[in-house]
Amino acid sequence: MTTSFLLSPAAALLAGALALLFTRGIARKAALLAFPLLALVLVWQVPSGSISANYLGYALIPIRADALALLFGAVFALAAFLGTLFALDRSSTLELSSALVYAAGALGVVFAGDWITLFAWWEIMAIASTLIVACGGEKAYGPAFRYALVHFLGGVLLMAGIAGEIAMSGSTTITSLKPDTWARWLILAGLLVNAGAPPLWAWISDAYPASSWSGMVFLSVFTTKTAVYVLMRAFPGVECLVWVGLAMGVYGIVYAALENDIRRLLAFAIVSQVGIKVAGVGIGTPLALNGVAAHSAAAVIYTALLVMVAGSVLRQTGKTRMSELGGLADSMPLTAFTGMIGALSIAAFPLTSGFVSKSMIIEAAAREHLAGPWIALMVISAGAVLHAGLRLPWLVFFGSPRPRIAAADPPQSMRIAMALAAVLCFVAGIVPDGLYVMLPHAVTYVPYTASHVLVQVQLLAFAALAFYLMRDWLKPQAGITLDFDWLYRRLGARLARGFDDLTAGAWTRLVSGINGKAARLHDLLLTHHGPAGTFGRAWPTGTMAFWTTFLLGAFLLIAAMG
Amino acid sequence: MRDTRKTSAVPLKILAGKDLRKIGLAVLVVLVLLDLVVTHYRHFGVDGTFGFAAWFGALACFCLILLALAVGSLLRAPEGTYDD
Incomplete structure (x- = not known):
């Protein structure tokens, strides 16, 4: 062992x-x-x-x-x-x-x-x-x-x-x-x-x-x-996962469509892509689980590629906001080229790893006649153009620079890493059998049928058309979109501060009350037992002798009477 | 880092060209017309109808953009919102 x-x-x-x-x-x-x-x-x-x-x-x-x-x-x-x-x-x-x-x-x-x-x-x-x-x-x-x-x-x-x-x-x-x-x-x-x-x-x-x-x-x-x-491993076929995954898928697209920072946009894209997989786990059929496994493998590589591209832009320009970027395809051609391959993969364009894997999950929903999840998965699939699929490369590499940025492709090791990841995206997409033989269940799915390819190309092309027509509405704007973390970053902090103020006031009142009472007790003791108090002041020796004699006499009298 | 101030933004020019828009439109038309020769398997009835994926893709993207704009109008905040 x-x-x-x-x-x-x-x-x-x-x-x-x-x-x-x-x-x-x-x-x-x-x-x-x-x-x-x-x-x-x-x-x-x-x-x-x-x-x-x-x-x-x-x-x-x-x-x-x-x-x-x-x-x-x-x-x-x-x-x-x-x-x-x-x-x-x-x-x-x-x-x-x-x-x-x-x-x-x-x-x-x-x-x-x-x-x-x-x-x-x-x-x-x-x-x-x-x-x-x-x-x-x-x-x-x-x-x-x-x-x-x-x-x-x-x-x-x-x-x-x-x-x-x-x-x-x-x-x-x-x-x-x-x-x-x-x-x-x-x-x-x-x-x-x-x-x-x-x-x-x-x-x-x-x-x-x-x-x-x-x-x-x-x-x-x-x-x-x-x-x-x-x-x-643990929860295949659990229905609630379908809805959790679809919520993640839509959330990721909507937030990414509003995002200005390329790395935060990719973070939302990750949530969206993971949502597709979680929904696939919820569907739970062998085809769906094969799709989840294949899509996880594909997503690891194309997500890493896109994050590397964003990392290269950050390292070479020091910027990540799309409102400050644009037109980098001229100065960073390899980064732009590999970024486009990553974009095609995340959008599941035919010949890329995303196509041969994501389509399995959507097909699994269709074969189970899960109309709602199928429609939602198709929407999420089309929505990829709103984040890393089109919006990011469009605004970073081809959009108008504001102002033009002096930059160059990153060092060789980074270029090789991006190129290798890009090649893997294509290899898995062109020769899917190499990926399919590693899947947990026997594969009965053929990705490259005329119908599959045409449906996906139509879906993406017309989604891109809608994006193109409405692109002015999605121009990168400075700012952030509030999220659930507002509850613990802002509301929670305010509640904690309010609680702190409340307890601090109560504590102050408690302490001042105790202090006041202690001071009064101190004054009382001082009055009677202080240097000038009845019990504290120095008494003359004659008085002491008198009272001692008086007490002894009283004691003798009481003893004699007893 | 080299200065790219004087280099031409070739992809930008291509993308901005009217020719590309015409080519793009032609491609979209051809893609829809291909449905006349490709048979789709129907799981739900509506899928596999003529031009389904085309209008669905455009409509889905349109709805997502509207949803994003609605969410943005409600939840957008300045960048330093969490800075104390």
């Missing part, structure tokens, strides 16, 4: 994180690239089946490998490699070490076969990702703190649910569950917090854009996708 664990992909990434602390220069760069690649190799070496252990009387399954775990494991390791390649010039050892620990946590969750192991890796992810956010600089400390609060709340919900589930069922093994007990609802709630589900979805748009130009690449990959992965 120990040998298997030490040779697990997660252990390789933990070793990489440790290595970064003791290396410099070329060795550090080599370690940054080598350990994620080693993890990718080790994913394929994980023995199929499960490895068991015992801890405090609980049966643990630290490693369980099947088709779904291998797919997510491989994609996560690949994304970790792309992320470290992109971040090769990043000097923050804390961020990069945390990124490798974060990736290790994600791989640990993927291969975990029991809830206790999963929870341990889950919390490692929460801590490591908080550190990545905080590495965005002083302005990121607030978002990092709020990120940590939300994720620790999610962790508490998950832990409580796991404890209840183990107490009730006696089993620690992760299996398909129905949310029919409070413990299972708590587990579901804990998972949905990490997926970016309502009402706590604002942590994504709050924290991710606050991270550094490289940090957001890692953040965009692991947390939400591991949540989708565990939802696939």
Whole structure:
């Protein structure tokens, strides 16, 4: 067991994180690239089946490998490699070490076969990702703190649910569950917090854009996708997930359409895309789950690509507001080109990875005759042009510069990372069978039929027409759109301040009241027992002798009478 | 970083060109006309009808933009809203 664990992909990434602390220069760069690649190799070496252990009387399954775990494991390791390649010039050892620990946590969750192991890796992810956010600089400390609060709340919900589930069922093994007990609802709630589900979805748009130009690449990959992965394991076919996912899908588009900051826009796009997957988990048929797995794999790469593009723009221009950007296609041609490929992928244009994966989920809804979810998924699919699909590249790379910005494509390692991700988007889209053979269920879906292709092209082309005709209404405007986080960032703060004022006033009154009474008591004591008081002043010796004699005489008299 | 002040924004020129608009319109028309030769499988009746995905895509995007504008009119706030 120990040998298997030490040779697990997660252990390789933990070793990489440790290595970064003791290396410099070329060795550090080599370690940054080598350990994620080693993890990718080790994913394929994980023995199929499960490895068991015992801890405090609980049966643990630290490693369980099947088709779904291998797919997510491989994609996560690949994304970790792309992320470290992109971040090769990043000097923050804390961020990069945390990124490798974060990736290790994600791989640990993927291969975990029991809830206790999963929870341990889950919390490692929460801590490591908080550190990545905080590495965005002083302005990121607030978002990092709020990120940590939300994720620790999610962790508490998950832990409580796991404890209840183990107490009730006696089993620690992760299996398909129905949310029919409070413990299972708590587990579901804990998972949905990490997926970016309502009402706590604002942590994504709050924290991710606050991270550094490289940090957001890692953040965009692991947390939400591991949540989708565990939802696939534990709650396939749970109907409420369909509606939660669709709400996320529409929310992400609407907020992204209003957003001015490119990285916050991408954060909303992430929520929208994760929503499609959560809805797919809720549909729960083999085709839908295949679609979720394929779309997760595709989304990891194209989201990372788009975030890399936004990171390149930030690094090279120092700007992220679309109202201050535009016309960068001339000065950053490779960034613009790869960004367009990422845009086509997220919009699910034929020949890209998004098309061969997202269409499976929509087809699953159609085959189940789920009219409402199908319409909503089609709307969300068309709505991709309102965020990263068209609006972002249009305004950043082709729109009129305000004013013209002097910039250039980023350094070579960043260019290679973006180019590799772009190639992967096309490869998966052109040769979908390479992706389909890794899916958890047998695939009976053919993406490239004339009907599928035409429907998708028509959908996107006319959505783009609507966007073009109404583009003036969606010009980037300075400002933010208030979200649920207003409740704890503004209302909660005001309530806390009001409570503070109230309690402070009451405390002041209490203290002053006690002080007044204590002062009066003090004065009283001083009157009688003070230096000038009756009992406190110095009495003459004669008076003392008189009263002593009087008391002794009285005592003798009383004794004689008795 | 090199100054791109003097370079021409070629994609911008192309996108702003009237020719492209005509080409785009022609492409949209061709895409709809292709429904005459491509058979769609109908799951709900309305899907698979002539030009369904075209009008649906435009309408969906139109509705989402209106929804976004409505949300924006209610919930937009200055950038420093949370700065204390």
